[in-house]
Structures are given as C-alpha cells and as structure tokens.
Amino acid sequence: MRRTPLAGMFAGLALALTACGGGDGGSAATEEDAAGALTGRGPITLATGKDRSGNMQKMVDAWNQAHPNEQARIIELPDEPNDQRQQMIQNATTKSDAYTILNLDVVWTAEFAANRWVVELPRGGQGVDTAPLLPATVTTGEYRGKLYSMPLTSDSGLLFYRTDLLEKAGVAEPPTTWQEMWAACDKVKALPEGKNVDCYLTEVGKTEGLTVTTAEAINSAGGTIVGPDGKPTLSTPQAKAGLDFLVNAVKDGRMPKAALTLDGEGGRRHFQAGKLLFHRQWPYQYDLANKKDGSSKVAGRFAVAPIPGPDGPGAANLGGHNYAISAFAKNKASALDFIKYMADGAQQKANSLATSQAPTVASLYSDPDMTKKYPFLPTLKTAIEKAKSRPAAVKYGDVTAAIQGAVYDAVSGKTDTAAALTDLQGKLGRLTTQ
Structure with missing residues (x-):
C-alpha cells in the first residue's frame, strides 16, 4: 500500500504491541552503536515500491549530479507491501549489502x-532534523524512544467522490456517515448516468490493504483491534459493528464482487475509469486521477473528504513511508546524507507538487503553492493528526496475516462476523503474549 504513494492511539498502541511482541532476538542497537556505524562513502541503493510517478528517479538524478562519487540507484520492489516486506527481510536475514536504504511502511519500524535489521538514526547536529515534521509522523519512525526511520511521506485515508454524479442526484455535500453514503448511492443509481457505476470501494482483498481497511472500520465504530495494554480487544459490539459494515457492503452489493480481488492500484484504475462513485483511497490518487492525458475519465469531476463512519466522520488510518538504513549496508554516511536530502522541506514540496503524496513537513500543509494545487490539504492534515494506526508489532508479519485471514473469510462469506472475530481474538492473543 502506499502507499505508494501515507496518530490517535498510535503511540500507545505501537509501544504496547512492540513490548508484548517478544522474540525479537535481543534489544535494538544502542545510540553509540548507531552513531559509530554510520561511516563509509560511495554508491548507495534505495529499495522501494514502484515509482509510478517517475519523480523519485528525478530526485535521485539530481542527487547523483551533485554527488558523482556517491551515486544512488533505485531498486524497485513489487507493488504489494507484503511482498516488499518479505524481500527486505530476506535481504536482512542473509546479511546482504544489496540494499542500503529501505523505504519502509510506517508499521514496519518496530520489527x-x-x-537489528536497521540502524539508529542520529538526531540534531550532523543527524536528521525531525523538528519540522508533524509529530504523528515522527512517532512512526521511533522504537523504544529512539529514531530508526525518517518519515518522508505521510498518508491518511480519504474518501474520493464523484462531484458530477452527486450534483446531478441532488446531493449537495459528501457523506459523513455510512448511511448517508448508501443513501447518496441509491440516488445516483437511479440516474441514467449512474446505472453502471459501483457505489463504494475499499480494499478487502487478501493483502495489506485489508489490514488497513479493518483498522479503519473498527476504529470508526469506536472499537480497537488491540488495546493500550497490548491485548486484543475484538470481543466488543464496536468491533462487530465495524466488521459488519465491510461484510454487509459486499453482501448487499454496495461494493462490487471484484473488490475481493482488487488491490489499491486495481481500485485506482476502477475509479479513474469512471466506474465508481465513492472510493476510500490514499492521497496519491488525486494527481493521477486528475491527469488530462486520457488516462482518467474523471479528471476535474471528483473531490475528496474525510472518510465516513457510523455516526460522523470515521477514523482514518495513519499511513506513510519512512527511510531507514540497512544494518548490513556499506556507505552508511552517504546514506544518511541522502536521507537528509530527500527529507528536506524543499524536496518534500517538489515531490508533493509532482505526485500529490502527503509530506511530513508540517508547514507545507499551509504553503500557498501547495494549497492552491491541493485544496484538500487542510482536511488531510487534520486526518493525519487524528488518524489511528494498524498494530505496529515486532512480529508484524504474523499479526497482519492473522487479520487478513480472519477478515477475508468474513467478507467473502466463508464465516460469519462473530466467528471471524472470535478466531482473530484468539490468534492475536497468542501473538501478543509470546
């Protein structure tokens, strides 16, 4: 997930889960170890998800022009975050120096x-400067109070909606509740233009996107997946209400059956083809869906709003990507300088203007150039500040696999909601006490 390319209870939840995760093979590297490890200059690599905008390569090209003896090279990994994580872990477990810098999903920092697959990043002085960043994003780069990854882009789920179809249906404002969204869908479906338009889409395929979707639905309903004490909290009416929303959306045809196989990029293409009224998606879609090159049929005919919930705006997921330095890499000093270059406010502004990816520098959300191109930035900033996270566990792969398995069985009709939550409660209980 952007995944390409994104806090609420995040700090407490992350610390609780990481403390309970266990089995981490020892404590993380000390500050002195990290500082001493950041030596060596020369060529570096950046392992990352696919650069669909092409702007990352432009930024790397500019670095390379200014640093002829410290050339950076992008290594593109698969689209699916689960596959990206697996390749990074494989590289780390073999102690390979093939990857210098890792572009991590925000919930991978603890793991x-x-x-000890990444080194601690020094702050201040010759280190990185986190002071200009949104506080919620800084937390995503920390483990046990120390910084291991530098936030480069943030993210929060938004509701993309077709302004032209809502206007024709007489709907003046975007929905703030699930029921308002269904009512607006019914009005649009009654129009000739809306006959073949699907109502709503969020990721419910068996990918990392499903973990995001589950967290958003349950948090929006007032529940949690794991509480501040690190224990699963799925045996609640609120958790059931959140999962019921997803299950019934598929069952009742509010979401197309194709939703069970579509990933984030598949959903983007569905929206840009003009086949979708409401789409829960990350901000990166904004620029792509507004392209006037013929790749989008909805350019200029959509807007974004906070995601809805049962009684008002929902609890969006905190996403984003951070840069970390592999513990096994050569030329760590060059890597640190490259991270500082990419995290600089001017670079973040240029990248955001080119890609619509959300920056982590707080001042950019009120920058005139930024708000002129992206009027939704104040909404996005509020969403990031209020966002809630997926469980950030040391054994994150096991946790997310358990969530995906149980919830997919429910949304695909294999099990009912209650059985899925009971199964997930048990699995997470075992994972968080190991």
Whole structure:
C-alpha cells in the first residue's frame, strides 16, 4: 500500500504491541552503536515500491549530479507491501549489502529495529532534523524512544467522490456517515448516468490493504483491534459493528464482487475509469486521477473528504513511508546524507507538487503553492493528526496475516462476523503474549 504513494492511539498502541511482541532476538542497537556505524562513502541503493510517478528517479538524478562519487540507484520492489516486506527481510536475514536504504511502511519500524535489521538514526547536529515534521509522523519512525526511520511521506485515508454524479442526484455535500453514503448511492443509481457505476470501494482483498481497511472500520465504530495494554480487544459490539459494515457492503452489493480481488492500484484504475462513485483511497490518487492525458475519465469531476463512519466522520488510518538504513549496508554516511536530502522541506514540496503524496513537513500543509494545487490539504492534515494506526508489532508479519485471514473469510462469506472475530481474538492473543 502506499502507499505508494501515507496518530490517535498510535503511540500507545505501537509501544504496547512492540513490548508484548517478544522474540525479537535481543534489544535494538544502542545510540553509540548507531552513531559509530554510520561511516563509509560511495554508491548507495534505495529499495522501494514502484515509482509510478517517475519523480523519485528525478530526485535521485539530481542527487547523483551533485554527488558523482556517491551515486544512488533505485531498486524497485513489487507493488504489494507484503511482498516488499518479505524481500527486505530476506535481504536482512542473509546479511546482504544489496540494499542500503529501505523505504519502509510506517508499521514496519518496530520489527526492523527490534531485529537489528536497521540502524539508529542520529538526531540534531550532523543527524536528521525531525523538528519540522508533524509529530504523528515522527512517532512512526521511533522504537523504544529512539529514531530508526525518517518519515518522508505521510498518508491518511480519504474518501474520493464523484462531484458530477452527486450534483446531478441532488446531493449537495459528501457523506459523513455510512448511511448517508448508501443513501447518496441509491440516488445516483437511479440516474441514467449512474446505472453502471459501483457505489463504494475499499480494499478487502487478501493483502495489506485489508489490514488497513479493518483498522479503519473498527476504529470508526469506536472499537480497537488491540488495546493500550497490548491485548486484543475484538470481543466488543464496536468491533462487530465495524466488521459488519465491510461484510454487509459486499453482501448487499454496495461494493462490487471484484473488490475481493482488487488491490489499491486495481481500485485506482476502477475509479479513474469512471466506474465508481465513492472510493476510500490514499492521497496519491488525486494527481493521477486528475491527469488530462486520457488516462482518467474523471479528471476535474471528483473531490475528496474525510472518510465516513457510523455516526460522523470515521477514523482514518495513519499511513506513510519512512527511510531507514540497512544494518548490513556499506556507505552508511552517504546514506544518511541522502536521507537528509530527500527529507528536506524543499524536496518534500517538489515531490508533493509532482505526485500529490502527503509530506511530513508540517508547514507545507499551509504553503500557498501547495494549497492552491491541493485544496484538500487542510482536511488531510487534520486526518493525519487524528488518524489511528494498524498494530505496529515486532512480529508484524504474523499479526497482519492473522487479520487478513480472519477478515477475508468474513467478507467473502466463508464465516460469519462473530466467528471471524472470535478466531482473530484468539490468534492475536497468542501473538501478543509470546
């Protein structure tokens, strides 16, 4: 997930789960170890998800022009975050120096730091400067109070909606509740233009996107997946209400059956083809869906709003990507300088203007150039500040696999909601006490 390319209870939840995760093979590297490890200059690599905008390569090209003896090279990994994570872990467990810098999903920091796969980043002085960043994003780069990854882009789920179809249906404002969204869908479906338009889409395929979707639905209903004490909290009416929303959306045809196989990029293409009224998606879609090159049939005919919930705006998921330095890489000093270059406010502004990816520098959300191109930035900033996270566990792979398996069985009709939540409660209980 952007996944390409994104806090609420995040700090407490992350610390609780990482403390309970266990089995991390020892404590993370000390500050002195990290500082001493950041030596060596020369060529570096950046392992990352696919650069669909092409702008990352432009930024790397500019670095390379200014640093002829410290050339950076992008290594593109698969689209699916689960596959990206697996390749990074494989590289780390073999102690390979093939990857210098890792572009981590925000919830991977604890796992990679606890296993000593990445080194601590020094702050201040010759280190990185986190002071200009949104506080919620800084938390995503920390493990046990120390910084192991530098936030480069943030993210929060938004509701993309077709302004032209809502206007024709007489709907003046975007929905703030699930029921308002269904009512607006019914009005649009009654129009000739809306006959073949699907109502709503969020990721419910068996990918990392399903973990995001589950967290958003349950948090929006007032529940949690794991509580501040690190224990699963799925045996609640609120958790059931959140999962019921997803299950019934598929069952009742509010979401197309194709939703069970579509990933984030598949959903983007569905929206840009003009086949979708409401789409829960990350901000990166904004620029792509507005392209005037013929790739989007909805350019200029959509807007974004906070995601809805049962009684008002929902609890969006905190996403984003952070840069970390592999513990096994050569030329760590060059890697640190490259991270500082990419995290600089001017670079973040240029990248955001080119890609619509959300920056982590707080001042950019009120920058005139930024708000002129992206009027939704104040909404996005509020969403990021209020966002809630997926469980950030040391054994994140096991946790997310358990969530995906149980919830997919429910949304695909294999099990009912209650059985899925009971199964997931048990699995997470075992994972968080190991």
